[in-house]
Amino acid sequence: MILSNDRIRSLLLDESMPLDRRLVISPILNWDTQLKPGGSSIDVRLGQRFRVPRRTKIDRLDHLSDFYMENVEQYKDVYHVLVGDYFVLHPRQFVLGNTLEWIHLPETLAAYVIGRSSWGRDGLVIATATGVHPRYSGVLTLEITNLGEIPVRLYPGLTIAQLFIHTVVGHAGGKAIPSFSGSTNPENADAAGDEKLIIKRIAKDRGFEHLD
Amino acid sequence: MSQQREELKRLKLESATERCQAIEESLKLFQGRIESSPATRKVIELILRAIGGIKNFIETESANPDLVLLTDAELEKRIHRVTRVIPAIHLLVGIVEHSDITSVPAELAAPLRTEIDNLYSSTAELIITSSPTLNYSIQRLARADLQESLNLKRHHLKGFPKRLFVASLPSIEYDQALQHCIFAHELSHPLWEDLKIQKSLPRLTLDNKRLLQLTERLGKRNSGSKKKRDAFKALEEASRAPQRVSAATLEWCKELTSDLFALALFGPAFLFSVIYFTCSFNRLDSASDSHPPPRLRLNLLFRFLDLLYTAKSVFSPKTRTFLNKWRLIGAQQIHVKEEVHELVLDTLRKSEISDRLPSLAFELLPKLRSRYTQKDYKRDIKVLCPLIEAQIPPAEYLFKGEHVRANFVGILNAGWESYLKGLKGYQAKLPQGRKTTPYEVKRNYNSFLLKALELNDAIRSWRASLDTLQ
Numbered sequence: 001m002i003l004s005n006d007r008i009r010s011l012l013l014d015e016s017m018p019l020d021r022r023l024v025i026s027p028i029l030n031w032d033t034q035l036k037p038g039g040s041s042i043d044v045r046l047g048q049r050f051r052v053p054r055r056t057k058i059d060r061l062d063h064l065s066d067f068y069m070e071n072v073e074q075y076k077d078v079y080h081v082l083v084g085d086y087f088v089l090h091p092r093q094f095v096l097g098n099t100l101e102w103i104h105l106p107e108t109l110a111a112y113v114i115g116r117s118s119w120g121r122d123g124l125v126i127a128t129a130t131g132v133h134p135r136y137s138g139v140l141t142l143e144i145t146n147l148g149e150i151p152v153r154l155y156p157g158l159t160i161a162q163l164f165i166h167t168v169v170g171h172a173g174g175k176a177i178p179s180f181s182g183s184t185n186p187e188n189a190d191a192a193g194d195e196k197l198i199i200k201r202i203a204k205d206r207g208f209e210h211l212d
Numbered sequence: 213m214s215q216q217r218e219e220l221k222r223l224k225l226e227s228a229t230e231r232c233q234a235i236e237e238s239l240k241l242f243q244g245r246i247e248s249s250p251a252t253r254k255v256i257e258l259i260l261r262a263i264g265g266i267k268n269f270i271e272t273e274s275a276n277p278d279l280v281l282l283t284d285a286e287l288e289k290r291i292h293r294v295t296r297v298i299p300a301i302h303l304l305v306g307i308v309e310h311s312d313i314t315s316v317p318a319e320l321a322a323p324l325r326t327e328i329d330n331l332y333s334s335t336a337e338l339i340i341t342s343s344p345t346l347n348y349s350i351q352r353l354a355r356a357d358l359q360e361s362l363n364l365k366r367h368h369l370k371g372f373p374k375r376l377f378v379a380s381l382p383s384i385e386y387d388q389a390l391q392h393c394i395f396a397h398e399l400s401h402p403l404w405e406d407l408k409i410q411k412s413l414p415r416l417t418l419d420n421k422r423l424l425q426l427t428e429r430l431g432k433r434n435s436g437s438k439k440k441r442d443a444f445k446a447l448e449e450a451s452r453a454p455q456r457v458s459a460a461t462l463e464w465c466k467e468l469t470s471d472l473f474a475l476a477l478f479g480p481a482f483l484f485s486v487i488y489f490t491c492s493f494n495r496l497d498s499a500s501d502s503h504p505p506p507r508l509r510l511n512l513l514f515r516f517l518d519l520l521y522t523a524k525s526v527f528s529p530k531t532r533t534f535l536n537k538w539r540l541i542g543a544q545q546i547h548v549k550e551e552v553h554e555l556v557l558d559t560l561r562k563s564e565i566s567d568r569l570p571s572l573a574f575e576l577l578p579k580l581r582s583r584y585t586q587k588d589y590k591r592d593i594k595v596l597c598p599l600i601e602a603q604i605p606p607a608e609y610l611f612k613g614e615h616v617r618a619n620f621v622g623i624l625n626a627g628w629e630s631y632l633k634g635l636k637g638y639q640a641k642l643p644q645g646r647k648t649t650p651y652e653v654k655r656n657y658n659s660f661l662l663k664a665l666e667l668n669d670a671i672r673s674w675r676a677s678l679d680t681l682q
Binding site for chain 1: 318601604608611642643645671
């Protein structure tokens with residue numbers, strides 16, 4: 001069930017709820033425009049950090065490689081763009097950004113991040129990995145690509161995406177912490193995770209020699 | 213004009229032109245950078261203005277037929293009068309070189325600028341820069357001095373801050389938010405002059421007999437030595453001893469006073485950062501002519517803490533235990549290595565300055581434009597620490613249905629309090645991949661606090677802008 005804006009507002013202002021079970025989106029700089037009456041999503045703003053790929057000698061990103069995270073660190077630069085300044089996203093350029101807001105979801109809520117249509121009409125794709133799990137606490141990493149024909153200026157502080165918040169029916173998996181929780185900046189993550197060893201084992205059994 | 217003078221003129225002007233071009237080239241690398249403080253741009257403008265002045269002079273002088281009338285010495289003096297500013301420009305370029313937001317934490321720069329503004333009114337500005345040394349320092353550049361050293365006219369500095377603080381932090385540890393509370397000491401330094409503290413100190417009681425004995429002992433050291441160099445060194449040390457004692461006493465008083473005001477400005481967070489950074493890393497009894505031994509700093513800080521934080525329940529049991537251990541460490545006898553420093557310690561003791569400084573700082577508190585009180589601390593610990601434990605940045609808190617912006621210093625104090633308590637709650641909410649080592653947890657925690665400062669400043673600047681528009 002998607003929460004209405006009235007419900008989101010009342011949850012955000014509910015002091016009686018213990019902090020662990022509280023919905024927090026901080027800061028909300030303009031309640032009226034970010035939580036429009038009658039709507040069912042809250043607008044979130046573009047944060048101040050961007051991770052930008054750069055050309056290096058690294059020839060690939062391989063999630064099965066033991067050096068995946070090191071490689072990612074080496075091929076990305078981090079830019080800090082202050083509110084008031086801007087970042088230029090060129091056609092077909094891909095960067096990681098983040099929301100200005102810190103999102104803290106209790107175990108009863110999950111969320112989806114969707115780009116705002118006004119940016120979409122400029123050719124901007126805001127987020128592709130859009131699910132936010134219960135008990136997540138951190139900024140949201142946004143995958144931003146300019147699919148348009150002309151460069152677009154990105155101003156931190158502008159509303160860039162919207163968060164649809166859902167209730168979670170049933171028990172949300174004990175006390176497990178979502179793997180990206182605690183994010184303070186846009187970041188990559190090792191997608192293979194625990195499956196890395198299994199797939200490597202299968203590859204070895206089948207005689208594939210493409211792994212590091 | 214003789215050929216030699218012509219050569220002298222040519223090379224001096226050519227050399228100055230090249231220096232100016234080199235500076236201009238280096239400044240081009242700064243284009244497109246994002247500065248942590250607008251003051252950096254103002255300094256760059258000033259540098260370009262000074263360079264412009266030198267280039268104009270060179271152009272005029274190159275074509276000046278009257279130079280033939282000058283002697284070599286007069287010619288040199290005339291050119292040097294203008295080109296002497298080049299080394300000063302180099303220093304300024306060095307200051308701004310590492311002040312962009314890839315070198316310093318922008319999250320800290322904005323609130324520190326606000327603190328400077330609160331403390332010294334809008335006549336002051338701050339540039340934060342990083343350096344490869346494991347040290348925090350601050351330089352103060354007065355507008356009048358810059359005008360003089362850059363050969364500028366008064367109107368050229370219109371809009372330039374009256375006082376410019378250049379604070380430097382260690383580049384390798386630039387993201388350690390908790391540690392940066394040390395800055396409070398640096399920000400407090402100008403208060404020595406502003407509040408005319410030297411005049412309020414008791415008269416210095418120098419133990420002349422001991423000083424004489426020291427001078428004699430230093431003079432005799434190495435006497436009869438076959439190495440003449442050593443004998444001269446001993447004589448020099450002996451003759452400098454009285455002056456070293458009085459100068460070091462003054463310097464130590466300045467440092468100790470800055471510590472006390474830093475505690476008043478930043479609260480216990482400052483003391484925690486002194487313990488963690490200065491005392492745990494340096495030797496507790498090591499002193500220099502410019503800095504007192506960390507143990508003495510601790511001793512006075514605890515005396516002042518007892519004046520400021522009087523409520524019994526103000527610190528959590530864990531923090532109180534931590535503080536008590538360090539209080540005892542600070543109370544132990546100080547064994548400095550050099551006799552000169554022993555005499556400085558003795559002078560401070562006999563003149564009752566070590567006893568007087570905390571109470572003097574306490575009396576002067578009402579004169580501070582900004583300070584962090586016990587009441588602030590109690591409130592912040594109560595409302596912000598639970599947020600940290602729940603992994604919610606303590607940038608703002610909910611109070612009676614309203615979001616209240618937290619105080620920048622309050623965030624740092626709550627940050628320290630939670631850190632000293634062990635960060636159990638915070639750590640439990642981190643996924644396994646973010647807590648493989650204790651250092652990784654601390655790093656993530658510092659990053660989390662920087663995020664809280666960033667959000668806190670976003671709220672401040674947004675509201676300020678909204679107020680202006682309305």
